[in-house]
Amino acid sequence: MTIDEPIDEPIDESIDGPIDGPPINNFGAALRRRFGGRIQRVSIDAGFTCPNVDGAVAKGGCNFCDNRSFSPSRRVRLKQVHDQLSSGIVTVRERYKKVAGFIAYFQPATNTYAPVEQLREVFELALSFQESGAPVVGLAIGTRPDCLPESVLELIEELGERSYVSLEFGMQTIHDDGLTWMNRAHCHEDLINAIDRSRGRGFECCAHVILGIPGETHEMMMETAAEIGRLGFDAIKLHNLYSVRGTPLGEQVLRGEIKMMERDDYVKTVVDFLERIPPETIVERVSGDAPPDFLIEPKWCLRKSGIRQSIEAEFAARGSRQGSRYVPPEIPPSERQVPADNTPDAIRNQIERRGRLPVLKMEQG
Numbered sequence: 001m002t003i004d005e006p007i008d009e010p011i012d013e014s015i016d017g018p019i020d021g022p023p024i025n026n027f028g029a030a031l032r033r034r035f036g037g038r039i040q041r042v043s044i045d046a047g048f049t050c051p052n053v054d055g056a057v058a059k060g061g062c063n064f065c066d067n068r069s070f071s072p073s074r075r076v077r078l079k080q081v082h083d084q085l086s087s088g089i090v091t092v093r094e095r096y097k098k099v100a101g102f103i104a105y106f107q108p109a110t111n112t113y114a115p116v117e118q119l120r121e122v123f124e125l126a127l128s129f130q131e132s133g134a135p136v137v138g139l140a141i142g143t144r145p146d147c148l149p150e151s152v153l154e155l156i157e158e159l160g161e162r163s164y165v166s167l168e169f170g171m172q173t174i175h176d177d178g179l180t181w182m183n184r185a186h187c188h189e190d191l192i193n194a195i196d197r198s199r200g201r202g203f204e205c206c207a208h209v210i211l212g213i214p215g216e217t218h219e220m221m222m223e224t225a226a227e228i229g230r231l232g233f234d235a236i237k238l239h240n241l242y243s244v245r246g247t248p249l250g251e252q253v254l255r256g257e258i259k260m261m262e263r264d265d266y267v268k269t270v271v272d273f274l275e276r277i278p279p280e281t282i283v284e285r286v287s288g289d290a291p292p293d294f295l296i297e298p299k300w301c302l303r304k305s306g307i308r309q310s311i312e313a314e315f316a317a318r319g320s321r322q323g324s325r326y327v328p329p330e331i332p333p334s335e336r337q338v339p340a341d342n343t344p345d346a347i348r349n350q351i352e353r354r355g356r357l358p359v360l361k362m363e364q365g
């Protein structure tokens with residue numbers, strides 16, 4: 001369990017600048033507006049694996065992902081999910097006195113890659129959690145764009161009718177060369193198919209983007225920025241590429257073959273990026289990091305609040321804000337055609353056709 005910090009550490013709104021209000025539509029403030037108080041996310045590992053690890057679409061996983069624990073045969077009982085939520089909430093309460101509610105954040109692995117009935121069990125368990133004085137107000141579900149068949153989207157839509165649900169799409173970049181370099185084993189077309197079938201169904205669609213992929217120019221990253229508004233994402237998470245121990249990327253960085261983005265370059269690129277997305281898109285994160293013992297490079301990403309302050313200062317120096325260079329697409333996202341579901345058969349088999357996974361088979365409680 002980890003506490004997901006950035007959600008409730010809003011960008012400092014006190015910095016004076018030539019613009020009115022904060023330069024970024026940040027997540028902490030958006031949640032306060034919606035729920036009337038501080039909302040904190042608690043990270044849950046539901047024991048799922050990933051089709052990029054178990055061989056359904058590839059093996060080995062993404063080059064930056066420490067997926068050694070994502071064995072296809074690993075097991076997590078519903079009781080353990082309950083206990084993670086319980087202990088996570090205790091930890092949050094020790095750190096923050098006033099918390100109005102919690103979001104159960106299904107973070108590691110691919111959290112829509114299991115039979116739908118079992119996905120329902122685990123998501124319902126989280127939403128019904130009642131040990132704490134503050135409620136679980138919703139779910140955040142991290143997944144790959146090729147793991148969203150209609151059966152899963154219908155479940156998420158149903159949950160979204162009664163709770164806050166954020167579906168986090170691993171987009172990373174719109175450039176297939178970058179996706180191939182990361183060994184994502186999906187292409188950008190898969191992301192387009194998934195968001196075009198998800199938008200406007202009552203849950204929040206969040207794009208997870210990585211900046212600093214080797215071979216990507218500034219212009220290419222700005223092309224990814226333009227896609228956020230073109231596809232109509234409700235929210236975005238920006239991460240700098242970082243390397244951790246035990247991953248192919250980490251090995252390459254240790255051998256000196258790959259360099260991570262410098263801090264100043266990253267700050268300017270984030271501001272350039274945010275200027276090009278719609279002003280109403282919720283910004284959930286502006287950088288990523290890993291536990292210090294596992295992080296190889298860059299070390300600067302450990303100082304998250306300093307990065308946020310530098311981003312605000314860059315906005316102030318430019319006199320700009322999120323969306324100031326946004327160009328709306330010719331076809332508004334709401335008018336885009338809804339395509340046929342292109343979920344790969346190997347993934348659909350795991351979600352819709354095979355029997356229950358042993359994972360989560362145990363008795364609850």
Ligand code: SF4
Nearest residue numbers: 050052061062065109
């Ligand atoms: S798709 Fe996600 S869980 Fe799977 S290997 Fe890549 S980063 Fe890890």
